[in-house]
Amino acid sequence: MAEATHHRPHPTPKDYWKIAVVLAVITAAEIWATYLPGLDAVVAPLLLTMGAAKFFIVVGWYMHLRYEERLMKNLFLIGLVAAPVLFGAVLFTFGVLIGD
Amino acid sequence: MSADAAVAEHHDGHPDPVRTRKVAMWVFLGSECLFFGTLISTFLLFRTRTGDGPTAAEIFDIPFTSASSFILLMSSLTMVLAHHSAERSDWRRSRIWLVATALLGTVFIAGQVFEFTEFVHNGLTVTTSPFGTAFFVLTSFHGAHVAIGVIMLLGTAGISYAGRMRPNEGMNVEAVGLYWHFVDIVWIVIFTVVYLLQV
Numbered sequence: 001m002a003e004a005t006h007h008r009p010h011p012t013p014k015d016y017w018k019i020a021v022v023l024a025v026i027t028a029a030e031i032w033a034t035y036l037p038g039l040d041a042v043v044a045p046l047l048l049t050m051g052a053a054k055f056f057i058v059v060g061w062y063m064h065l066r067y068e069e070r071l072m073k074n075l076f077l078i079g080l081v082a083a084p085v086l087f088g089a090v091l092f093t094f095g096v097l098i099g100d
Numbered sequence: 101m102s103a104d105a106a107v108a109e110h111h112d113g114h115p116d117p118v119r120t121r122k123v124a125m126w127v128f129l130g131s132e133c134l135f136f137g138t139l140i141s142t143f144l145l146f147r148t149r150t151g152d153g154p155t156a157a158e159i160f161d162i163p164f165t166s167a168s169s170f171i172l173l174m175s176s177l178t179m180v181l182a183h184h185s186a187e188r189s190d191w192r193r194s195r196i197w198l199v200a201t202a203l204l205g206t207v208f209i210a211g212q213v214f215e216f217t218e219f220v221h222n223g224l225t226v227t228t229s230p231f232g233t234a235f236f237v238l239t240s241f242h243g244a245h246v247a248i249g250v251i252m253l254l255g256t257a258g259i260s261y262a263g264r265m266r267p268n269e270g271m272n273v274e275a276v277g278l279y280w281h282f283v284d285i286v287w288i289v290i291f292t293v294v295y296l297l298q299v
């Protein structure tokens with residue numbers, strides 16, 4: 001398990017700059033999608049998808065999570081999975097009980 | 101590095117301190133996910149309860165917030181370059197990138213202070229409406245995290261400048277880096293959910 005992480009080479013500074021450009025392009029696309037007329041029906045899923053892409057790029061490459069051993073990945077994923085599940089349930093409960 | 105750490109852990113029966121610190125940091129970040137999840141959920145519950153105060157669409161300045169979001173995003177680049185230099189014991193370059201990251205973080209905080217001032221002038225305060233309360237509490241807590249991160253960055257740069265950073269202590273920069281990147285990813289979520297989806 002730890003061996004597998006040892007074989008995967010870490011990104012170089014050049015790679016980090018390339019990733020920064022990708023993040024900048026996604027951010028520009030988010031702003032563009034916000035102001036683009038006629039996207040009302042798909043703008044929310046589109047923005048959430050782009051936000052998630054940025055999130056996982058930063059976590060995977062800048063935080064090096066894809067190069068870490070399984071323990072580190074699981075520790076973070078527990079929080080990452082628990083948060084939306086827990087608060088999704090809370091939001092649903094409040095929505096049902098109180099309404100919007 | 102993690103493979104080495106795992107091997108090192110089995111030496112003389114003592115846990116490897118670098119790996120232990122890294123595990124502790126990931127546990128902390130996992131708990132922070134829940135902390136910010138609470139605040140974001142609260143905002144989502146109250147986002148439409150604006151009372152007599154302004155709504156998100158009326159008050160948010162998306163181009164300005166986009167610029168400050170971009171600055172914070174680029175601070176993740178300077179942070180990872182600081183970590184990369186520290187891994188190679190290039191402390192001088194690492195310090196330059198650490199200070200650059202702290203400067204970008206400070207610019208982000210300055211932008212947030214300016215934005216808050218504008219909101220207050222336009223009639224949105226922490227007591228105006230449940231929306232105002234949820235918004236200011238969430239974004240202020242994030243701002244406080246950024247401020248703490250700036251202090252950590254400058255502290256790490258100072259320790260390095262004093263010559264107290266040893267070649268096997270790159271983990272200090274990595275730990276600060278993990279925290280800083282986390283602050284960045286939380287803002288990615290806030291920018292999408294709180295700003296872009298509300299206008």
